[in-house]
Amino acid sequence: MARMIKKTERGRVYFIGAGPGDPDLLTVRGARILGEADRIVFAGSLVPEEALHELNDRGLWVDSAGLTREQIVNHLLEGVEKNEIVVRLASGDPSIFGAMAEMTTELDARKIPWEVVPGVSSVFAAAAALRMELTLPEVSQTVILTRTAGRTPMPPGEEIEGLAAHGATLVIFLSIDRIEELVAQLLTVRDPLTPAAVVARASWDNEVICRGTLSSIAGEVRKARIMRQALLILGEALDPELRKKARSRLYAADFTHGFREGSSSASSPP
Numbered sequence: 001m002a003r004m005i006k007k008t009e010r011g012r013v014y015f016i017g018a019g020p021g022d023p024d025l026l027t028v029r030g031a032r033i034l035g036e037a038d039r040i041v042f043a044g045s046l047v048p049e050e051a052l053h054e055l056n057d058r059g060l061w062v063d064s065a066g067l068t069r070e071q072i073v074n075h076l077l078e079g080v081e082k083n084e085i086v087v088r089l090a091s092g093d094p095s096i097f098g099a100m101a102e103m104t105t106e107l108d109a110r111k112i113p114w115e116v117v118p119g120v121s122s123v124f125a126a127a128a129a130l131r132m133e134l135t136l137p138e139v140s141q142t143v144i145l146t147r148t149a150g151r152t153p154m155p156p157g158e159e160i161e162g163l164a165a166h167g168a169t170l171v172i173f174l175s176i177d178r179i180e181e182l183v184a185q186l187l188t189v190r191d192p193l194t195p196a197a198v199v200a201r202a203s204w205d206n207e208v209i210c211r212g213t214l215s216s217i218a219g220e221v222r223k224a225r226i227m228r229q230a231l232l233i234l235g236e237a238l239d240p241e242l243r244k245k246a247r248s249r250l251y252a253a254d255f256t257h258g259f260r261e262g263s264s265s266a267s268s269p270p
């Protein structure tokens with residue numbers, strides 16, 4: 001039986017992933033709830049507020065860029081007290097560097113209902129811009145999403161050198177302003193010729209892509225004057241030659257699985 005669309009509830013806070021910037025990359029559910037909301041507290045610098053106004057021009061829009069955590073929570077609480085449909089609009093997906101837990105803890109303490117509507121993270125918009133797969137068979141089957149220490153320190157054991165030593169595809173958020181330092185750390189454990197790319201404002205009209213190797217990428221980023229709203233992707237999965245050779249077992253002609261009988265005479269993938 002088809003699943004019914006859930007009714008949006010008053011007096012509840014919806015943490016919605018706004019996607020990476022292109023308003024078209026908001027989910028259908030996110031757009032519907034946003035359209036119904038009475039109050040939208042949005043993360044200013046990365047949420048395409050103007051375009052999203054088209055979905056809701058009657059609610060109260062509050063830019064949280066200049067607010068403290070307490071002030072943001074107070075806005076959410078005020079909306080709930082007035083029995084409004086309250087939205088916290090985060091960039092990308094709220095579960096990645098979204099500062100959501102520190103708000104939901106406050107809501108839980110007051111027994112206020114809340115739920116999450118996922119969004120398209122910038123990591124996926126960047127991969128799409130690069131027209132790459134983050135995982136390639138027999139090249140990289142693991143993706144590490146991380147950042148470097150800024151004002152938020154890294155927990156012990158999550159130093160960038162240790163993570164990079166895995167050889168997995170590495171996606172580094174929130175660190176482009178420290179690219180030189182980051183590259184120096186990565187070079188202690190990865191080959192200077194490891195393919196690297198930086199995507200700034202992925203999916204925005206003014207998206208910028210820099211491609212290179214670990215040893216050249218900082219220079220490319222400097223030339224393009226990228227200082228923020230960008231992420232670095234590092235790893236062999238970016239190598240166009242390895243990409244051409246990549247073959248999964250799932251679609252190999254001799255591979256049998258629940259939906260298809262493989263033919264024993266078929267040749268294996270190269």
Ligand SMILES: C[S@@+](CC[C@H](N)C(=O)[O-])C[C@H]1O[C@@H](n2cnc3c(N)ncnc32)[C@H](O)[C@@H]1O
Binds near residue numbers: 094097122203
């Ligand atoms: C606070 S984090 C939020 C990440 C977000 N929750 C997500 O899933 O994309 C902000 C960082 O995400 C990355 N970012 C967000 N939007 C981006 C975009 N459109 N293009 C490239 N990087 C982006 C940048 O590294 C930026 O410094």
